[in-house]
Structures are given as C-alpha cells and as structure tokens.
Amino acid sequence: xxxVAVGRDNEVEDGWRQLAAARDAGLVAVLIDGEPGIGxxxxxxxxxxxxxxxxxxxxxxxPAETETAVSYAGLGDLLREIDDDDM
Numbered sequence: 001x002x003x004v005a006v007g008r009d010n011e012v013e014d015g016w017r018q019l020a021a022a023r024d025a026g027l028v029a030v031l032i033d034g035e036p037g038i039g040x041x042x043x044x045x046x047x048x049x050x051x052x053x054x055x056x057x058x059x060x061x062x063p064a065e066t067e068t069a070v071s072y073a074g075l076g077d078l079l080r081e082i083d084d085d086d087m
Contacts (some may be wrong), residue, residue: 008043015047023056 018030030047032040048058059081061074 008039008046011043012046012050015043016050017048019051019056 002035015030016034022030030045032044034040052058059078061077067073
C-alpha cells in the first residue's frame with residue numbers, strides 16, 4: 001500500500017465518498033486542491049489505494065515535471081495498463 005495519509009482519515013473518507021459518488025453518476029474524477037506541501041499527493045495516493053482495493057480501476061498519470069511540456073506525455077502513463085482485451 002503506497003497511500004499513507006497519517007492523521008487525514010476524514011479527508012481520505014471525504015475523497016473516497018466523492019469518488020464513489022462520481023463513479024455512481026458515470027463520472028470519474030475528484031479534484032484535490034491546495035497549497036504546495038500540504039499532503040495532496042499522500043491524500044490522492046490513499047484515496048486511489050482504497051478505490052483499487054475495492055475493485056475500482058485507477059488509470060494514473062504522474063509525469064515528471066520535465067515531461068509536462070511534451071504533448072501527450074501523461075497519456076502513456078494512463079494507457080500503459082490497458083490491455084487489448086479492455087478495448
């Protein structure tokens with residue numbers, strides 16, 4: 001498990017509820033916003049870990065800062081885990 005958000009149980013549960021509601025509505029996004037260094041990445045990892053442990057599929061793009069200027073750099077991250085059978 002990579003998503004450890006110590007002391008952020010309420011935020012993880014809130015994010016999970018938003019993600020589950022989005023899924024039930026046919027949407028697939030949750031926005032985590034805030035100042036740098038407040039633990040958004042740890043919170044995001046904890047929420048996606050919970051989602052995948054409950055059977056949801058998470059397609060994750062996490063490009064390095066140097067890749068952000070390259071068009072479609074994150075697309076490879078998103079699609080690398082999709083098999084031909086999924087299409």
